[in-house]
Amino acid sequence: MNPKTLLTRRKFLGQASCAAVSSTALFSTLLNLRMANTAAAQTVPGTGDYKALVCLFFAGGMDSYNMLVPFGDTEYNEYAAIRGADQEAGGLALNKSGGEILPLTLAQPIGKDLGVHMAMPEMQALFNAGNAAFVSNVGTLVEPTTRAQMEAESVILPLGLYSHADQIRQWQTSVPQSTTAIGWGGRSADLLAALNDSNRISMNISVAGSNVWQSGNSVFEYVINPGAANGAVARTYYDATWGYNPAMNAAVDSQLSQQYKNIFQQTFADTSRNAIDAQQEFSTALEGVTLNTVFPANYVGQQLQMVARSIAAHATLGMNRQTFFVQVGGWDHHDEVLDNMTGMLPLVSQGVSAFYDAMVEINEQNNVTLFTASDFGRTLTSNGAGSDHAWGGNHFVVGGAVNGARVFGTYPDLYEDNPLDTGRGRLIPTTSVDEYFAELALWFGVSPQDLPLVLPNVTNFFTPGITGPLGIMA
């Protein structure tokens, strides 16, 4: 049976099995399948395996050269020189001799010794145990870029470099030369949604509101509330059968199902209808899902706990592929970057560690991969007490399927005016977001042939094959 036959067969069954569900769900099924058909049809449905991608987004632009930090003497001295060793005088370098850097044990040497910020002992442990890796100096690129090319204006640069809104969007779309609002998580879901048994709830779930990453052509994110007991609050008395509630809610149902000529009214009705339907199904699925793993009692832990519970409920929800969007904001440290990072990184480190433990608890650690993203890295030089918007930065990937205890990409030299430095220690990325995300998309089930549909610029960096360009995923 060739894949085309298989898809046709699937389309046939997909329609037939929808006899009992609402037309909205039927409609989205058709959309998803149509998308699958127009794609090269190489991303073949799997065999019921489960995989989830979790994006942890650091909104504001994390100063990630203070998260993954040089530890060997030569590289540390370079780092201290450019960031400023005297913290009292506005220097931004962590004090190695003062114990502010925790060393990492690299499974594969890269010619530099590195460590993590002292506030991240859990990340240090995850890394050294082989369950986490770092990707270094990664950022938005349209094509491989050097400083000489930039000066000669002979290279296409990302739009709106160093700007929050643009760079947040581009990290989520992976198309830095365009203002498209379709994210690569959404495009992956367009291809893979047919793997799921249910379309009532989107395979893309956000615990942090609307976002671009999960917005596809036919699949959009379902936003849940990490503060609600089972992910979603119910409409008051919606299912009550006493008093005037049936009459009231019948009117609500009618209002939300009727057709409106005005596109804003129609969109509002659709959004409200979906909120009710999805809440009912989602809360039912999460009811009774409890985890023994204790998450830190803060907004990072709370979001990741809700993701973990949703993953635990994936079979009930009929999901074989899911993405999750988690966001931690407040990294725009033009001021007081040292104190702020020391205060915020523990939330990240402890939350991610608890999340990994929870995946081990439900035996999904090899099927779930968490990765980080952020607007941009920050200037290596100080503005007096903080750092400004820059470009390349460092990120981590956590999960049992990760080639752990390694640093991928190139950890750059940090001396001033080095060939990557476009001024003030704004480093040109040496690894593109496309290379980083290709690893994740291939692992997630996107075929090499379909990879350019998900990451349109990817062939500017490498020719897609079965394995990724960096080797992050085992």
Added chain:
Amino acid sequence: MVDDNGNGLSDVWEMVNDADGLSGALDSDHDGATDAQEAEAGTHPLNPHSRFSVGMNGDEVSWMAQPGKLYSVERSQDLTAVTWETVGTFVGLGYTQSFIDEQAEGTWFYRIVALDTDTDADGVNDWEEMQVGYDPNSAYSLRLPQTDLQRLTTALGTANQVSVAAIDPVTSESWPDPAVFVLRRSGGVNAFNASVALTGTAVQGSDYAAVTLPVAFAPGQIEAYVYITPLEDAAVEGDETVILTLQSSADYSIGTDTDTVTIQDASYLPTAKEAARFLSQATFGPTPELIAEVQSMGIEAWIDDQFTQPVGELQPVLDAIDWGEGEGQIAGPYNHHKLLAWWEQAMRGPDPLRQRVGFAMSEIFVVSDNSVEIPRGVLNYYDMLLNNAFGNYRELIEDITYHPVMGVYLSHRGNQPPDPALNRFPDENYAREIMQLFSIGLWMLNNDGTQQLDGLGNPIATYDNDDITNLARVFTGMSWGYGNTSVWWEFFWPDTTADYTEYYLIPMAVWNGPYSVWVETEPDVWEETTVYYHDQDAKTVLGVDLPANDPLSPEPGYAVNDIDRALDVLFNHQNTAPFIAHALIQRMVTSNPSPAYVARVAEAFNGGGPYNPGGIRGDMKAVIKAIFLDPEARSLDSQDTATFGKLRVPYLRYIAFSRAFNALPGEGSVYGSLYEVLWIGGDLGMQPMSSPSVFNFYQPYYQPPGTIKDLGLTGPEFQITNAVTGITLPNLFFSSVFWGYPGPNVEIDISPITAMAGDIDAMLDYLDSLLTYGSLGESTRQTVYYALTRSDTAYIDNQQRAQLAIFLIVTSPDFAVIR
């Protein structure tokens, strides 16, 4: 299947085809399909062109599928075979469906069998339910107490009764939103025509557009509408009437037989609907008093009058509270206390137009209490916006630049010139955002707000990083206004006894230099050096050279002048007018203004057009008039255009509701007679002055999934209307209407509505005029009317009627959108 007459054929099928007395075995229309086969397929037994047929094109089998039926595709390799193999079953979608059997090899025969299914197992099959408008997925459609089978059986055996009511009883030649009669059918479920006569003083065809008669009812249809659309004539004729009278017929009996609508003569003054619609755009929401005011003055005169009203400042409201730890005092002010002041002016301010424009400005020139936790300071900033709302943009952008809250929020306060030796550079935050968000935007614009494109069709960036680093050097030397700029250390530490929170209330000052400063160059080695806190070198911003300060002949006031010159560059940039015009239109009128509309408002900004007779660039009064008086904002055609309008932001939806029902604080609040409505931001997904970032709660280019995105349009406010707020917001309305307002001691007053609730149509018309400026859709109105008149709500009292009606309207798509 419903078959009360026991002839083996669906009674619903017989009814919709008006086919009595069939017996299944005959082929009444001689089309080759027996009546029983036609009943199975849902086709017409008396029309020879209507029968179920299957087509074959190549290897593609196709058939006309009806909604509610299932179609079993079966195959056999041999027509003599007794058994057919089922390949699969399709759901009927109401159009031609097709199938290719790609697994087939060799020769196959196919047949399609039309099947009925009863998804909700209520004895009425899906096809029958869809014919009469029932819900095939629920045995109790519309959540009624009786089952669909009980309901349908009763209806099939009951005669029709028809009544008329004028549900939208007034229209006007100058605002020809049609008056509406409804004909309501009760009892039966079949199709029929209602005959009506139109009389009255108005003449069909000259005073109002011709009406198509008789009025047709489809099977299951419960309401039909007759629209009276006035035609404008030059005649001064006073009010005219149209009377609709039901004519008797064998198909129905008559309940209420007649009602009247009024056509008002054309007037230069706005109608109540027109006034309410304008107020929905230009204020936080209409009240009966404001509607009357605008009707009596006219829209432009009302705007002119608003320009003269005193400013409803927020900070004085907070300052009047006795803060402190003592007996009878209130601890604070804290972040949430700002809302006391915001609500006071939103509800009772003397300047409703200014308050609305100021709020729009606060969504463009954003500061947020999530990083500046100085309530009086943030209110002072908000008041600065209010004070500039009717001023000049040049003064506005300068006041923003010098405001200490902005100085802290975007971190240009305390910025120093570059010091390469220290690897220290001025913070670029404000330099970037003043260009990207507050003045020119990222892309070169035409005067109509569309993007300019280069030869390759790509947008052209307005600035590059050099512009940012240069402009960052302009915004150096600015610090607390309490400091003495002749003393160097007061750049860092003002010599004042004032509390540090006071620093946020007066504009920043600029330290230039030179200052003689003792610096420790090496341990215990001090050296006197000359220091400037404002960058003295030349800068180039957006192609304009800003001069250096020559140390040999320094320019008096160089630092302030340098900043002035940079702000002039932004003010005079060609992008600023269309950028600001588009932003303000989007916040108040429509998400997707036409380029021509943007161009007209930009022209007013640039000193031209009918509203800027003085020719003053940046005149906000002219800009505001151009926004609200533009035909695109004002015309009824816009209201009826599918892509016009915007989602109201959740917080303002709630404020409009509170204003419409005159929410007032009572006695006994610790805050005196202020609105203690402090904790609803979570449910609404937003709160004034609490944006998550400088990019506001939502972004101007956000495209919600679905039609809006497919059309390439934007719907910014949908970014905070998701599956979470899609539930919490209606829940907040529910608790506010039924259980009590979320502010202790604050109450809405729905007694005027309760007093009307004896006449449901009159009550709904009033709520329509107050909440949805006469634009409430007939379908939405019908949902409310039937909720209040069905058998299981017969017991409720007038207050509950009013509550239900208000709740259902304020949570409806009609109220959520202004158009």
